[in-house]
Amino acid sequence: MTPHDITKLIVRTSMKDRGAFDLLYRQTSAKLFGVCLRILRDRAEAEEALQEVYVKIWTKADRFAVSDLSPISWLVAIARNHAIDRIRSRKVAAADLDEAADVVDPRPGPEALALAGSERVRIFQCMETLEKDRADAVRGAYLTGESYAELAERFGVPLNTMRTWLRRSLLKLRDCLEA
Amino acid sequence: MTRSGEFGEDGGGDDILAAEYVVGALSVEERREVAARIERDPVFARLIERWEVNLSPIQDGFAPVEPPASVKRALDERLFAATAAAAAASSSRGGFWNSLAVWRSLAAAAVLAVAVLAARPYLVETPQPQASRLVASLAPRESDVHYFVVYDARTADIGLSHVTGERQGGRDFELWVIENGQSPASLGIIPAGSTVHLAVDQALREKIGQGAVFAISLEPQGGSPTGQPTGPVVAAGDLRDI
Incomplete structure (x- = not known):
């Protein structure tokens, strides 16, 4: 998948093309799960966060058109910001x-x-x-x-x-x- | 922001606040404040965007990890159990795809004038207050040129994502807006690039509303010499509220 292919998938996702969304998930979920896992350091929570991230992608894909980020960086930015918001609103245990x-x-x-x-x-x-x-x-x-x-x-x-x-x-x- | 004095001392102001947000070090309250500001302050949102771009190579440090299949199943349930009803509602609204099909079937020569009229019956029934964001898929017309467009009325900015289709050597793509029955008005030459922006002049803003049509024509370098499209229309689509 080239960045151009990912761009196409995001654009089609913004037009509520479910096939494109499924393909986008297949191509990018490992990277975004890596982001959630790294920041949240808890598998169950990272899985929950990953779902929320793709809900955001499904609903906000149109915003990609006005972004200067490369498609994968745009997706990672959504995942990172979501995971950081999540971890920030929970109390961090000293062990972490x-x-x-x-x-x-x-x-x-x-x-x-x-x-x-x-x-x-x-x-x-x-x-x-x-x-x-x-x-x-x-x-x-x-x-x-x-x-x-x-x-x-x-x-x-x-x-x-x-x-x-x-x-x-x-x-x-x-x-x-x-x- | 509450600690503006402190930010001033560091000489950074809004830009450094944007950087702190992007790097991720702010507290939950601060992040909430900044997130709200991104939504209402487009100038600040551009600062955030620039930091996201600048720091994005650090993302290479995230190693991919395959998520379990159960995540996708739960996601589908969450998204599409509810959307079946929503899809039924939106198809009763009609418009977009029907009018696109009409567009495609029209002869290229008559396209600009006729398509607006043809698209009209399918448009949303009641006039609505100017939406702040409109989108259009500029689908290929006897070409492979495809752009996706988002117009933000608040900032008078047109963002274009290039999907497919290259300009032929020495020629430019020019973007036009057509209101009901009026002649096309130029919004400018589309810069090369996968994501580009055009600023909209005050006089043209009122032409851009729901149901207006965006079209891209192939023009000599520097744009149409006549102020009206001179080359073939390579992509077009109507604007819809989101």
Whole structure:
């Protein structure tokens, strides 16, 4: 499936084409389940969340037409935001915090970089300009849905310090991306 | 936002708030506030969108995991047990596919003037207040050009998703809106790309309503020299409320 094929499936889904929706589910549910599982860290909850994500996709597919995101990134954004909203509204047990610290570094290998477009490489190059623990905080929040409070605990700094860190890192990323 | 002073201090303001939302670190209350703002503030929504695009390569870090088949079954039950009734209701409303079929059967030459008239009887009975979002599927007409369009009346923005069909060398696609019986008005050249936007001038906004027709013609580079379509119509469809 090329991005173009996924685009077609989303557009047809927005026109309530059930066959297209089934195919879209087949092609993309593993990735979106990976997102839900990574953030929620609970299989039953991730399964429930995945259903809710596809309900959103079914009802809001028309919004894709006005998005600049690639089709798969648009779908992942829906899943990520949904999973983060979900985990944020539940109380996090202390045990979960240790697991959250176990962040796999998603920096792509050289082959992936060679294949990827230059815009995709850019964010990784810009991440390199951040101090290592600050880049980890950005990735941690993005990939595991850690809140400021959880990040502060993991890095052993006060909440406000964590906020300042992350904001400065994001500003630095923006400047780097726009340079 | 409540902590605007703090945001100012960091020199980021709305843009940094957008970044914090996208990265995912905000609390549940903050996320709720931001989500509500995305719905009502299109300028802010664009900031969010840009951060989503900028950070999206990090998504490579999510490893795919196949969900159990029970999830899809539960999903279908949840979605389509209810939609059987909804589908019956919407087919009684008539319009869209019927009028598209009419469109396709028309001769290309007469298409613009005639199709609007032909589509009319199928349109929704009562005039409704201007909907804030309208969609149209611009289906191929003797071509393979297919676009999907969303018009947002609040922001006067037309978003176009390219589905299929390439422009021939050295020529442009131009988008037109046709109100009942009127001559086509140009909305501009469609930029190349899979998802593109056109801003709508004040004067043209009133022409874009439910039942108006969007059509794409093939024009010389830079657009029609006459202000009216000069090339063949390659795709067309009517606007409907969503």
